[in-house]
Amino acid sequence: MTNLTARTVGFKPRERNVFFHILTACNLSCRHCYINPAQHGTATLSLETMENWLRLFLDPARETNLIFLGGEPTLHPDLAAGIKTARQLGYRSVTVDSNGFLFHNLLERVTPGEAVISFSLDGPTAKINDPIRGQGVFAACTANISKAAAMGFDVSLIYTVSRMNIEHLHLMPALLKDLGVRRFFIQVIGIRGKSAGFTRDNLQLTPEEWLSVIPAVAQKAAALGIHVIFPKVFLAAGEEFACAGRVAENYFIFPNGRVYQCPLCEDFPVHAFTIQDNRLVKNTGLTEDRFFTLDIPEGCVINKLLQPGNLRYDDQGNPLYRISCCLLKQEMGSD
Ligand code: SF4
Numbered sequence: 411m412t413n414l415t416a417r418t419v420g421f422k423p424r425e426r427n428v429f430f431h432i433l434t435a436c437n438l439s440c441r442h443c444y445i446n447p448a449q450h451g452t453a454t455l456s457l458e459t460m461e462n463w464l465r466l467f468l469d470p471a472r473e474t475n476l477i478f479l480g481g482e483p484t485l486h487p488d489l490a491a492g493i494k495t496a497r498q499l500g501y502r503s504v505t506v507d508s509n510g511f512l513f514h515n516l517l518e519r520v521t522p523g524e525a526v527i528s529f530s531l532d533g534p535t536a537k538i539n540d541p542i543r544g545q546g547v548f549a550a551c552t553a554n555i556s557k558a559a560a561m562g563f564d565v566s567l568i569y570t571v572s573r574m575n576i577e578h579l580h581l582m583p584a585l586l587k588d589l590g591v592r593r594f595f596i597q598v599i600g601i602r603g604k605s606a607g608f609t610r611d612n613l614q615l616t617p618e619e620w621l622s623v624i625p626a627v628a629q630k631a632a633a634l635g636i637h638v639i640f641p642k643v644f645l646a647a648g649e650e651f652a653c654a655g656r657v658a659e660n661y662f663i664f665p666n667g668r669v670y671q672c673p674l675c676e677d678f679p680v681h682a683f684t685i686q687d688n689r690l691v692k693n694t695g696l697t698e699d700r701f702f703t704l705d706i707p708e709g710c711v712i713n714k715l716l717q718p719g720n721l722r723y724d725d726q727g728n729p730l731y732r733i734s735c736c737l738l739k740q741e742m743g744s745d
């Protein structure tokens with residue numbers, strides 16, 4: 411039965427998620443791109459390095475999920491080989507996050523059982539999507555979504571919500587149903603990469619905007635049989651705050667060897683680890699994990715440092731709500 415009530419998905423203590431940026435190059439130039447070459451470099455990993463790092467991050471004692479990212483990961487000529495290696499090593503799930511162009515005939519080089527294909531669209535029509543992601547992107551992406559679904563791939567879609575496209579989000583569930591998408595990730599725009607260059611007013615959403623639109627659209631999609639996942643963002647009174655950096659195992663790996671535990675920190679050289687000679691080395695000094703241990707009434711410490719504009723206070727200076735960890739999700743649906 412389809413569940414139309416949002417459930418908070420707590421962090422799973424014995425689960426590891428590996429977000430692996432194998433290159434930073436991309437064929438697109440999205441307005442809100444979070445890739446920051448000054449911090450993440452411009453390298454493309456060799457297949458040998460990719461496989462060594464896959465071995466480094468697999469913990470046989472844990473269920474380990476792998477997400478291949480870029481830039482555009484399908485620009486990497488050895489992505490298919492990397493997917494097969496990951497499967498052989500024992501990664502529980504492998505997902506490719508693509509902008510929809512699927513270079514190097516990816517769908518012909520891996521089987522539906524080997525990888526989930528996750529596409530990104532930021533509008534239900536070319537008129538909304540293409541000014542954000544690029545001319546012709548809507549047509550190319552939706553054609554490949556249909557093709558992947560018809561070939562039997564498990565297909566999901568990410569929609570990054572901002573002031574540019576929130577009013578069109580409600581049209582997405584019907585489109586996704588038509589395209590054969592099984593999972594819908596509604597993402598909140600972050601202040602990283604290029605987004606950091608916009609003012610808050612023209613991109614970021616207020617709590618009222620987020621809460622008035624997102625749960626209702628999620629319900630609509632769930633009613634169509636689509637599994638919906640969206641960030642918690644605002645904690646209600648009495649809800650527990652937890653920092654994933656303290657209680658979960660997430661690694662955000664960049665081709666210059668930086669490894670972060672918190673995606674909000676990716677614009678700064680505060681990464682907790684560096685890969686050196688195929689070993690994971692803990693960094694010293696002012697690293698992100700120093701912040702994870704601070705308990706503050708506003709919830710997420712890094713949010714307060716980087717995005718204080720989304721906090722509000724009463725006359726006594728008490729926060730009106732807490733911001734959850736950006737990795738805490740809610741889900742709706744029957745998957
Ligand atoms: S597809 Fe992704 S990596 Fe490429 S420009 Fe857009 S947001 Fe950046």
Ligand code: SF4
Binds near residue numbers: 653655702
């Ligand atoms: S987003 Fe905030 S709560 Fe989540 S890992 Fe980063 S610092 Fe911790």
